[in-house]
Every structure is written in C-alpha cells, then in structure tokens.
Amino acid sequence: MSTATAPQAPPDSDRSRAEGRLARKLVAPALVLMLLVTAFPMLRALYLSLFDYSLTAPDDRTFVGLANYGTALSDGLFWRDTVTTVAIMIITVAFELVIGFAFAMVMHKVIFARGVIRTSILIPYGVITVVSGFAWQFAFSNTNGFVNGWLPFIGDDFNWFAERNSSLIAIMASEIWKTTPFMSLLLLAGLAQVSNDMLEAAKVDGATWWQRLYKVILPNMRAAIMVAVLFRALDAYRIFDNIFVMTAGANATESISFLTYRQVIEQFQLGIGSALSVLLFLSVLVVAYVIVKLFKVNLADARQEG
Amino acid sequence: MALGPLRRIVTGVVGVTLAASVLAACGGGGGKPTLNWYINPDGQVTLNQLAKDCSTDDYSIKIQLLPASATDQRTQLARRLAAKDSSTDLMSLDPVFVPEFANAKWLAPFEGDLANKVLDDDVLKGAAETVLWDDKVVAAPQWANTQVVWYRRSLAEAAGLDMTKPVTWDQVIDAASENDATVGVQANKYEAYVVWINALIQGAGGNILDPSTVEDGRDAKVTIDSEAGKQAAAIIRKLADSPAAQPDFSTSNEGTSLGQMFPADGAGEFMTNWTFVYKNYEGLIGKPGGPKDKAGFEDLGWARYPQTVEGEESKPPIGGIDIGVGAYSKHLDFAQAAAVCVTDAKAQTALAVNEGLMPSRQSVYDSAELAKAYPADLLALFSQSVDSGGPRPKSAFYSQISSAVQSRWHSPTSVGPSTPAKSAAFLKAVLSGKALL
Numbered sequence: 018m019s020t021a022t023a024p025q026a027p028p029d030s031d032r033s034r035a036e037g038r039l040a041r042k043l044v045a046p047a048l049v050l051m052l053l054v055t056a057f058p059m060l061r062a063l064y065l066s067l068f069d070y071s072l073t074a075p076d077d078r079t080f081v082g083l084a085n086y087g088t089a090l091s092d093g094l095f096w097r098d099t100v101t102t103v104a105i106m107i108i109t110v111a112f113e114l115v116i117g118f119a120f121a122m123v124m125h126k127v128i129f130a131r132g133v134i135r136t137s138i139l140i141p142y143g144v145i146t147v148v149s150g151f152a153w154q155f156a157f158s159n160t161n162g163f164v165n166g167w168l169p170f171i172g173d174d175f176n177w178f179a180e181r182n183s184s185l186i187a188i189m190a191s192e193i194w195k196t197t198p199f200m201s202l203l204l205l206a207g208l209a210q211v212s213n214d215m216l217e218a219a220k221v222d223g224a225t226w227w228q229r230l231y232k233v234i235l236p237n238m239r240a241a242i243m244v245a246v247l248f249r250a251l252d253a254y255r256i257f258d259n260i261f262v263m264t265a266g267a268n269a270t271e272s273i274s275f276l277t278y279r280q281v282i283e284q285f286q287l288g289i290g291s292a293l294s295v296l297l298f299l300s301v302l303v304v305a306y307v308i309v310k311l312f313k314v315n316l317a318d319a320r321q322e323g
Numbered sequence: 324m325a326l327g328p329l330r331r332i333v334t335g336v337v338g339v340t341l342a343a344s345v346l347a348a349c350g351g352g353g354g355k356p357t358l359n360w361y362i363n364p365d366g367q368v369t370l371n372q373l374a375k376d377c378s379t380d381d382y383s384i385k386i387q388l389l390p391a392s393a394t395d396q397r398t399q400l401a402r403r404l405a406a407k408d409s410s411t412d413l414m415s416l417d418p419v420f421v422p423e424f425a426n427a428k429w430l431a432p433f434e435g436d437l438a439n440k441v442l443d444d445d446v447l448k449g450a451a452e453t454v455l456w457d458d459k460v461v462a463a464p465q466w467a468n469t470q471v472v473w474y475r476r477s478l479a480e481a482a483g484l485d486m487t488k489p490v491t492w493d494q495v496i497d498a499a500s501e502n503d504a505t506v507g508v509q510a511n512k513y514e515a516y517v518v519w520i521n522a523l524i525q526g527a528g529g530n531i532l533d534p535s536t537v538e539d540g541r542d543a544k545v546t547i548d549s550e551a552g553k554q555a556a557a558i559i560r561k562l563a564d565s566p567a568a569q570p571d572f573s574t575s576n577e578g579t580s581l582g583q584m585f586p587a588d589g590a591g592e593f594m595t596n597w598t599f600v601y602k603n604y605e606g607l608i609g610k611p612g613g614p615k616d617k618a619g620f621e622d623l624g625w626a627r628y629p630q631t632v633e634g635e636e637s638k639p640p641i642g643g644i645d646i647g648v649g650a651y652s653k654h655l656d657f658a659q660a661a662a663v664c665v666t667d668a669k670a671q672t673a674l675a676v677n678e679g680l681m682p683s684r685q686s687v688y689d690s691a692e693l694a695k696a697y698p699a700d701l702l703a704l705f706s707q708s709v710d711s712g713g714p715r716p717k718s719a720f721y722s723q724i725s726s727a728v729q730s731r732w733h734s735p736t737s738v739g740p741s742t743p744a745k746s747a748a749f750l751k752a753v754l755s756g757k758a759l760l
Contacts, residue, residue: 069756071720072401073401073423073425073427073479073719073720074404074426074427074540074719075427077540077541085754085756088756088757088758088759089759092758092759093760094760095759107424215574225503254579267512276759279760280759280760281395283398283722284722284726284760285401285405286725286756288756289756289759
C-alpha cells in the first residue's frame, strides 16, 4: 500500500508543511474544547483521589496521599471485581470475534438483498445497552422468560440470577448479542482491504478455502482484527449497564466500573471512588498495551499511514 | 446608527427576562412562593391532601415524588443538597439518614419556639431521638414505625405460650418448631436485616457501635464483638437450624412472610414485622393470603417484640418518617412553618386512619379517631414500642455501617459464634477507610 502513495508529492515540500500548519490551526479549537471537557475531570479525579473525602462530611476532608490506592489494591473486593471484569472481557471478545467474523463474511460475500442483510445484522448495535439489558433479563427470567423453555438441559424453574456463574452467563449473552455487530462492522472493513488478486492467485495455486482463510485473508486483516479486538476489549472492560440492570452487582457479578459507581454515587466516598476511577483508567491503558503488543501491529499500520 | 434599534431590542429583551425571572422567583400565578416537598411513595393520597391543607396565603406546597427504594431516595436528595439546591424545601426522610444529612449541614435546624413545637412532651421518646443531632432539632417526626411480634392466637395456645407476658426468641422458635409452625423475619441482604440484628443486639444490652461515641462518625467505637453480639448470632443460628425457619429464610423480606400467617393448612407463624400488618390482614379477610373470615382475623394476635435474653426488656426497632427542611431553601421560615403543619396531631391522625402509618405523638394514639380504627390494646402496644424502642446507630456514616454489617452477617445460614468478631474487624476497617464496601 505504501507503494501506492509514494508517487505523490515528496513529504517535506513547502506545500505539505503549509497544509500541516493549516491543519493544526483548524484542529486547534476542537482540541482545546476536548482538553477542557476531558482533561479537567481527569485531573480533578486525580486530585480528589489523594483525599479522604466524603460528600456528606465535606469539612472532614483530609489529605491522605496515596493511601486510597493502597486501600484499593490491598482489598480482596477490588481483585475479585477485577477478575470478574477480565473474565467478562476475554469471554465476550472471544465469542464476538468468531461470530462477528462469520457475520462479516456473510455481509462481504452476500450478493442478493445486500442492504437488508447488512442492516438486519447491525440492528442489535442500534439498541440501547440498558434496553438490551432489560430485554435479556426478561428472556432469562424463570417466571416469564423463554430461555429456560428453549434449553432442553435446563429446568423450567431454573433461576439464572440466583448465583454467580449463571448470572454472568446471562450478562455476557446480552453483551455479546448487542456488540457483535460492531465487531463485524470493523472486520468487514478489514475484509474489504484484502485484495482479490491475492485470493485469485492463491486459488490458481490450488489453495483450499481453509488455506485461503488462514494464509491469505487473516494475515492481511491483522491490523483490522487488532483494531476490532482493541475497541471491543476496552469497551468490555468498562461494562456497567447490563450488570446494573440485570443483577445490580448481586452474587459477586460486580465489575470494576460498578464498584467505582457504588463508592462514588451510593456511598459518596469521592476520595476512594476517584482513586478507583484512576485505577480503572490505568488498567484500560494496560489492556490496550497488551493487545497492541500481542498482535505485534504498529498502530500507524492500522491507520494505513505506513 | 445601526446599533440603535438593536440596542433597544436587547434592552427590551433583558427587561422582559428580568421581569419574568422576578415573577418566577415569586412562584408565578398569584405571586406566592412554591415550596417543594420531596416525599417517598408511602401514603401519597393523604400526603397530597396534607400539602393542600397546609398551603397558606403566603405559600403553596407542591409534592415531588422520590423513587421507591430508600437508597435511591437518599442519593437523589443528597445530590441535590450537595449542590446547594435552593428548591429543596421540605423532604421526607428515613430516620437513619437524618444524622448523615444533619452532619453535612443540609438540614436547617428548628430553633426556639419552633423546636418546642416540633418536639414537645407529646412526642414519643423513640421517635424524638431520631431527630436530634448535636443537641439540635434537625427534623420533625411525622409518623413512627415499629415492630411487634404478630402471631396466631390458636398457635400460641397450642404451644402453651402465655403471650400476655414478655416472650423470648428462644421460646418463640421452640414453640413454632414443636407445633409445625414457622417464624417469619426479614433476613434478605438489605436494611431490614440490619434492623433485626440491631434489635437482637440491643435486646441483650449491647450495641453495634458504642452510643456515647457513635456521633463521632469515623472515630466511633465498634462494640458489635461483645457478649450481646454473640447472643444475637446464636438466635439467628438457632432459627437457621430449626424447622421453624421459612423456606426463603435467607431472602425473606417484609412481604414474603405475610403469606405464612394464614396458610391453607398448617398452624401459621410467629412473625416480627412492622405496624402495617394489622391493616394488611384486615383488608385481606376472605381473600387469598388473608384470614378466611372475621373469626380467622380475630385469631391474629400481637405482643411486644421478643426478648433476646430472658428478663431483659426488648428494644423494638424504630422506623417511620421525619420531615427535614433543606438548609439552602429560599423560604426557610415558610418551609419550617409548613413542616410543623404537616407533622401536627391532625396530620398524624389522617395518616394513621387513612394510610395505616402510625403516629409519633401520644395524644394521637389517645384520640377518638384511632380508637375507632384500631383495637385499644394494639394502640397501647404500638405507642409503648415506639416509646421504648432502640434506634439504629446514629452515625453520619450509617449507610456504610449498614452495608458492612450486611456483608458479614448475610447469609443468615452462615452466621455463627465468630460472626460478631469478623463483622467488628470489617466495620473498623470500613469506618477508617481501609476497606472497600
């Protein structure tokens, strides 16, 4: 692809530098606004996380340094919720990757009723997460849901929300149902990049369908797959709505976001809550770093700048 | 030149806007200020009527409905008050949240004559204690709730239990076990389970937190790991192990055990529950879940909350609603006058007769209207229970204390002799900010 862009103007011409300057000027207002609305709350959270601060006892605010971080990191509840969150992230992203890829293939290859099929695959993504949470809660309900009736190995009165693992299965089902279309949309973009010439060459060389998939399509889509996995993993790590609606954190189904929410909104503990939100931010960075390293892809490649 | 007409337009617009905002500040309409009263959903019909009756020529009261769950009510009000909302004038508060709100200086205290009016000798002691913080009257008791033990007279007779004398939890559990009956309590992981635990501990002369230091917030002394705490744990253990435990024991709430009182067959139950039970069964005569007929209803008995330790007077739980006045209200004088009006004897009579919400004033228990609606001995039992009841810890950190206790005492089937010590350690860590909830 780099060969395709090479014949254009050399990188350091006056024109390109002038364009760069103009671009920076055009972007500046948006950048300043973004910094105002995102940087301020982030810095504020960082600042508050250094205090023992309860909204109901504002006069007792005391500086405690990094003690809140120590409390959180040495607490069993924090690690239990981290494990829950990571488990939800890995399982949902794995399912979404496989199902999403299948959907992407269908959307890519389909020759008839293309618009209708593509649209219907994307519909769940248009549903608000809270609504999908409620819908799946009713579906899994043992009094008026249909899931128990459909699954032959499960009794009609099985209560999915009575214990941890079954609750998590219900939560993950709703998450997978809702966000697989997003995954397939990103993968579809990657599929479109795989050049037909290479596929035809492989066919001529006698490669089977599986060989073409493994040797040609997937390696050429690596950057697109990474972007899809990265986006979805970061989203999944911040899971909140489904849990809030379906179990409200009961039976140890709480995620890190939910724990943070409870400290700040329910218990008004702004200090420790801010510390948790900073930790959540840092762990999202770690997840992103690990995924980028795992796929050995340069982000610039993914944006096709290389 | 070109600016001339524009400036006139601008001035005109500003003038109109100013006039409009001045009018709005006066509450629009007749220029009367509007007081917002945030209520919880209990007894809405009568509360709406009270809002109308207590509106005067100077102000009118407007009802604003809070969500059904106590947690949501608290967070919604707290968020408004933390932002110094000047439109939060009156609010219905669960007594356990009063210390938290008062400590944050969100409640305007009643002073002088008003304080004497809100808290005169007529107010029962248990209810009066809930509105005092830092020696100030920070809210007005509107109605009072308490628990008694409800039972089938035929069941007590069969068990040979003399309910006219104080009974103990041991006696009640044994009587139920030996007669194919059950004991109804509230043991789901929620506030009412803490109500039960607190009443058991206080009944043995102990406390979750030391009452003399409880108002110190984070520095309060944790006293749940005591002989009283162990006696409370032993009673929960005994019920959990006995055949008298109900099938949904660990998820039971105020509603779940109601159905066990008049089952299709079986002896019924002993149940500790709030005052609404009487009107509930009276309304269910001949209906599913209620007594078969009038005679069946007369089999419903009531007695003082059971003792934890034989011979030591029980401490019935206290609940209800207090009316607080928002500290940032634009019309403090009007709001406090309105608070006095919606909590006076007349208002309390209406709430008791129409909604089954029991009064916090002795004179209302003695009134003719209540004598018509309730049996005399039940009224006496309610007022005595409210008067001698035991409050839950009066701390600005109550909601954390409650969650901490719930997390270590639930499930009730896992409660044992080591539970008080475990919960004391956790409670200390939570109060000092060293553990997450």
